[in-house]
Amino acid sequence: MEVSELNSSSRLRLKVLKGLSLGVGGLAVLVAIGNILVSQSYVYASFVMLYALYSWHVYRQTSKTTIFNGHKYIMSVSLTVLVIAGTVLKPTDTGVFFWTLVFPIIYYLLLGHKAGFLATVSLFLIQMVNIAFQFDTEQYFDMITMMLNFSFCYVTIAVVSHAYEINRVLAENKLSKLATCDPLTGANNRLALKHRYQALQDQQAEFHLLVLDIDHFKAVNDEYGHDGGDIVLQAVVNTMVDVAGSDNVFRQGGEEFCLLLEGVSHHDALAVAERIRKRIAKTPIFYQQRAIPVTVSIGVTQSEASKCAQEINRQADANLYAAKAGGRNKVVA
Template sequence: MRFDAFDGTQTLRARVLGGMCIALGVLAALMAVANILWSQSYLFALIEGIFAVLSYFLYVKSKRQTYTLREKNCYLLFLFVLVSYAIYAKPLVMGVYMWAFLLPIVFYLLLGKKQGFIVSLASLTVLMAILFFKKPVDPPFQIIPVIINFSFCYISILGVSHVYESNRDRIEQALHVLALTDALTGAKNRLAFKKDIQAKRRQKKILSILVLDIDHFKQINDTYGHEAGDDVLKKVTRCLAGIAGEDAVYRQGGEEFCVVVAQDLSGAEQLAESIRAGIETTEFVTQGCSIGVTVSLGIAQFALGLSEDDVLRIADERLYTAKLQGRNQVVSSAGPLPSC
């Protein structure tokens, strides 16, 4: 399963970059032709032509999401230089300075809230300096009112961009948590388990999996009701988080949980025994009733050539053995894992 869909920010930035590259590249090419044919601004046309070529190059890479951070930043720098040079070289009466209002939007969309704010503010300072020292001043314009109106418009667009990016980031984070969290217990869900396991295996860490099941959970539901069963699931989750840590606990479904630890089989077995004893000695009180809760656990360690599904299956088999042997116990093996 691919989890790059969870990196919504990266995907969004790649799409924005691609769309911007194709739009600005075409405009730059058209402006270069116009500068050659009508105004004979050959240097400006050359800069625009180079920018159009760079736009096409980055557009192709953005479609594949293979561009580097340096390439993106260089492209944004070139765009800023192009706009700055146009404001410096062209008369104010042509209104070229209005292209600068595009910059904070682009910076926020492609760089994020923090970097977008810093770069946008720095760009405003440079552009205001260019306008202030622009020589000669165009006769119809008084430069101070131009600078005031320019800065107010720029800051307004910067503010809107900042609010938009802040809210987009907050909503994306909330959706990300929602997608990877079990709604009932607040533990991570099966999807989060797959995602985290793949990330940890890329780091080549020693990993073990503890699979545990609440003993006679159906009987708890039948005797005390499903609301009591839900309360038991929540309290078991809190017990697991207190012993193994919140980030290590996953609800696989129903009354089955999984704990992932960066330990070998021996260390995982000691942790599993702590979990078993901790839950057995914990008082579960719901709706005025005291319920005795125990768990059975199976353990497996990752080894070369085994996928997460293989290790999970081995841990499940050992959990099943624990149940057959009377429940409320830990089953592991100090020897080699079965070959698959």
């Protein structure tokens, strides 16, 4: 699995933006032509045509590797303004008003549940005011009927869109957690580590990498069995999490773990490593009423802008091997 696959929401929103810019942009051209030929609404037709041109620009941008994140907001706002303007300028029976019912779906798919909710509520209130101004005082009951029908339809679509987006995000988060969590220890796995590396490099952030290995772990498995070894692995991870936080702890495989500490000094990184080493060495792990003495060796290295993740890993591993060669139960930087 690639790191990019963890961010399915971004890929979904990009696909929605691509489809919206192509589909609605094409319809906008037809609407502009209709306004020119049929109703002679030249000003409104000009704005609709500008929207169509912008949509074509966005559609071309979606094929690139990077795209301006603000396009989804500009697209949503400009399309909303066009429909509101069409509702104000044209009678309700022309049908422009009914485009409003599509917007909750667009908002939630394109903007997410928080921004989508705010946009959905705002458009509802604006269009309710527009309905009120579309009718004379003599048409009071017609206005009430229109408001009720619009409200029922709009709210139903909005509730379904909101529920879908909330549940989609929850399902995505659960799948992402399953994909990035080590099932035995609860630590983050290698895929999560790769994702974190990429995020730090994108931000050009400085960090320290601590690589930790349990000393003589094979002997623990031989004497206490794999169940005893599993208890040791879990206890070591719990200590690392207590000291450094769960977001920073990763299992690389077997009895080897690592920590990524962002924005800390070299002195503080060494202090974290020593705190973990001492706590593990001083705290025996009990299995079947037997105490298992455990120590760890830790290699520490600092990131540099010129180094890639592989080079940083190699340096940390070299320091770890130096700690083992020096008698184990050590921290080497």
